[in-house]
Amino acid sequence: MFLTRRLVALALAGFELLVGSTLAAPAKAPDCCETLRKSLPDIVSWSNTSAFTDSLSAYWVQQESLAPPECIVSVQSVAHVQTTVRVLARLNAKSNTCPFAIRAGGHGNYGASNQASGVDIDLRGLNRITVDQGLAVASIGAGASWGKVALELDTLGLVAPGGRDGDVGVGGLSLAGGISYVAPLVGFTADNIVKYQVVKASGDVITVSATSNADLFKALKGGLNNFGIVTRIDIKTLPLSRTWGGTTYYDISTAPQQLNAFYNFTSDPSYDDKAYAYQSFGYTPGSTVVLNNLAYAGAPATLPAKLSVLNAAAPALFSTLRLDNQTAFTTEQAVASPKGLRQIHYTTTFQLNKEILTASFEIWNASLARIKSVPNLTYSWTFEPLPAPLLAASAKGGNVLGLPSGGKPLVLGLIRASYVDAADDTYLNDIVKQVFSDIEARAEKLGVANQWKYAGYAGKGQPVIEGYGKSNVAFLEKVSSKYDPEQLFQRSVPGGFKL
Ligand SMILES: Cc1cc2nc3c(=O)[nH]c(=O)nc-3n(C[C@H](O)[C@H](O)[C@H](O)COP(=O)(O)OP(=O)(O)OC[C@H]3O[C@@H](n4cnc5c(N)ncnc54)[C@H](O)[C@@H]3O)c2cc1C
Known part of the structure; x- marks a missing residue:
C-alpha cells in the first residue's frame, strides 16, 4: 500500500x-x-x-x-x-x-x-511567544528556538516540555515528537500540544485540536512536515523555576561502572518520574570520556537519590551539575554542540538490556582507532532512555509514534560524528555506517532490536515513518489525502521523512 x-x-x-x-x-x-x-x-x-x-x-x-x-x-x-x-x-x-x-x-x-x-x-520570523497563565499554556510561533522559549518562560517560573538545546527550533522538534528533560513526567513534547495553527496546501489556515480537525491533530504529533506548515503551537507548561541539571564527565576507563549505573537507573521498577538522564561516550582529539547528562524536575537541596546512582558510579573529572533555570541549561547544551560543522548521525532503538549496552559501547570504542586520524573530530555514542513512565505518558498523549504503551523501557542509540572538512566525508561515513550497522546487527542477534527510529535523530534515508507501524502509516496516508489532496507536501517538499 x-x-x-x-x-x-x-x-x-x-x-x-x-x-x-x-x-x-x-x-x-x-x-x-x-x-x-x-x-x-x-x-x-x-x-x-x-x-x-x-x-x-x-x-x-x-x-x-x-x-x-x-x-x-x-x-x-x-x-x-x-x-x-x-x-x-x-x-x-x-x-x-x-x-x-x-x-x-x-x-x-x-x-x-x-x-x-x-x-x-x-x-x-514567526517566533512570538505569549502565555495564558491561567491555563498554563504557552502559544509559541513555530519559528522560535527553544532557547527563546526558555528565556520567556523562566521569567514566569514555567517550563515547556521542549528542546534541551537552545538552538533547536520549535517547529521541527515538536513535529518529530520531542524529548524534553521532563519527558518521563509528561511524555513527548507533542503529547503536550493542545492546539496547532496550520497552513494547509490550499493556503487556508486552520486550527487543529482534539475537537477541531482531530485526525490532523493526531497526525501532527509525530507526522513531521507531511501535512502542512505549522505556524504556531499551544503547549501545556509546568510550574518550575529552578531544576537540577548539567553534565558530569568521567574518564572512559569508568565505562563499565557507568553502563551498569545507566542500566540500574533506567530499569528501576520504582523509577522517579521527575528524573531523567542520558549517557554518552565521546571522543575529541586528546580525550575520550563518559558523559552523564542529568535532570530533575524539581529543586530539592540535594541531588535526589535516584540520580545519585548515576552520579556516584565513579569519580568525576568535572561536573556542571547544579540547580539552575532552563535558559542556563539550554544555553549550556547549545554551546556544547556548535553550528557550522559537518555532521553524520544515525539512530536506532532497542530494549533496555545490559548486553546490548555493553556490546554497542565496545563496538563504538573499538572504532576509535580508525577515526583518530581525522582532524577536529567529535565522535560520540549516546544512550537516551525511554523509561516506562515516559512510554506510559506517550500512550496517553495521542501521538502517532507507535511506541509500546509501557512495560519494558526502550533506549535510543545515537551515533554522531562532527568535523570540518568535506574531504573526510567518505572515509568517516563508511566507518560510522559500519559501526552503526554492526550495533544494529548485534541488537538483532540479541533479540532486543526495535524498528522505531526517532525522527529528530535519524539520518537521511533511515526508515522513520515505517517505524510507526503499519496502521499508523495507513492512518497518516489517509489524513494526508484528506488535507492535501494534490499531495503538495509529498511531491514538492523532498526534505524530511516522507509518507
Ligand atoms: C545538538 C542537538 C540537540 C538536540 N536536542 C534535542 C532534544 O533535546 N530533544 C529532541 O527531541 N530533539 C533534539 N534534537 C533533534 C531535533 O529535534 C531535530 O533536529 C529537529 O528536527 C530540529 O528542529 P528544527 O526546527 O530546528 O529543524 P529544521 O531543520 O528547521 O526542521 C526539521 C524538519 O522539520 C520540518 N519542519 C520544521 N518546522 C516546521 C513547521 N513549522 N511546519 C512543518 N514542518 C516543519 C522541516 O521541514 C524539517 O524536515 C537535537 C538535535 C541536535 C543536533
Whole structure:
C-alpha cells in the first residue's frame, strides 16, 4: 500500500512533467522565485543579500549552509505563509518543478529543511511567544528556538516540555515528537500540544485540536512536515523555576561502572518520574570520556537519590551539575554542540538490556582507532532512555509514534560524528555506517532490536515513518489525502521523512 501509493505519486509527477512540457515550459527555480517575489516583494531574497546569507549561515549543519537554495522566503506573518504556499502550490500543480523546504530552527539533519537550488521557506520570523497563565499554556510561533522559549518562560517560573538545546527550533522538534528533560513526567513534547495553527496546501489556515480537525491533530504529533506548515503551537507548561541539571564527565576507563549505573537507573521498577538522564561516550582529539547528562524536575537541596546512582558510579573529572533555570541549561547544551560543522548521525532503538549496552559501547570504542586520524573530530555514542513512565505518558498523549504503551523501557542509540572538512566525508561515513550497522546487527542477534527510529535523530534515508507501524502509516496516508489532496507536501517538499 505504502509503496504503491508512492509509486503512483511519482508516476503522476512524471506524467505531469511530460504533459506539462508539451503544453507550456515548466517553471524553473529562478522563475519560481521571480513569481514569489511578485507576490511577496519584501521577503524574498537571493544570494549576495544579507537576508539570504544570514539565513543560510544559520543552519546547524555545515552541509546545509554550503548548498544554497535559489531564493529564501523569510516569512514574518501567517499571511506570508499562506501566500507563499498558494504560489508554490500553483507553480507545482502541473510541473512540480518548484521544490521547496520548510525551515524552523534549521537544526535538522542534512537535507531536512533546505532545498538546494530550490526555495526555502524560513519560518524564524514567526517566533512570538505569549502565555495564558491561567491555563498554563504557552502559544509559541513555530519559528522560535527553544532557547527563546526558555528565556520567556523562566521569567514566569514555567517550563515547556521542549528542546534541551537552545538552538533547536520549535517547529521541527515538536513535529518529530520531542524529548524534553521532563519527558518521563509528561511524555513527548507533542503529547503536550493542545492546539496547532496550520497552513494547509490550499493556503487556508486552520486550527487543529482534539475537537477541531482531530485526525490532523493526531497526525501532527509525530507526522513531521507531511501535512502542512505549522505556524504556531499551544503547549501545556509546568510550574518550575529552578531544576537540577548539567553534565558530569568521567574518564572512559569508568565505562563499565557507568553502563551498569545507566542500566540500574533506567530499569528501576520504582523509577522517579521527575528524573531523567542520558549517557554518552565521546571522543575529541586528546580525550575520550563518559558523559552523564542529568535532570530533575524539581529543586530539592540535594541531588535526589535516584540520580545519585548515576552520579556516584565513579569519580568525576568535572561536573556542571547544579540547580539552575532552563535558559542556563539550554544555553549550556547549545554551546556544547556548535553550528557550522559537518555532521553524520544515525539512530536506532532497542530494549533496555545490559548486553546490548555493553556490546554497542565496545563496538563504538573499538572504532576509535580508525577515526583518530581525522582532524577536529567529535565522535560520540549516546544512550537516551525511554523509561516506562515516559512510554506510559506517550500512550496517553495521542501521538502517532507507535511506541509500546509501557512495560519494558526502550533506549535510543545515537551515533554522531562532527568535523570540518568535506574531504573526510567518505572515509568517516563508511566507518560510522559500519559501526552503526554492526550495533544494529548485534541488537538483532540479541533479540532486543526495535524498528522505531526517532525522527529528530535519524539520518537521511533511515526508515522513520515505517517505524510507526503499519496502521499508523495507513492512518497518516489517509489524513494526508484528506488535507492535501494534490499531495503538495509529498511531491514538492523532498526534505524530511516522507509518507
Ligand atoms: C545538538 C542537538 C540537540 C538536540 N536536542 C534535542 C532534544 O533535546 N530533544 C529532541 O527531541 N530533539 C533534539 N534534537 C533533534 C531535533 O529535534 C531535530 O533536529 C529537529 O528536527 C530540529 O528542529 P528544527 O526546527 O530546528 O529543524 P529544521 O531543520 O528547521 O526542521 C526539521 C524538519 O522539520 C520540518 N519542519 C520544521 N518546522 C516546521 C513547521 N513549522 N511546519 C512543518 N514542518 C516543519 C522541516 O521541514 C524539517 O524536515 C537535537 C538535535 C541536535 C543536533
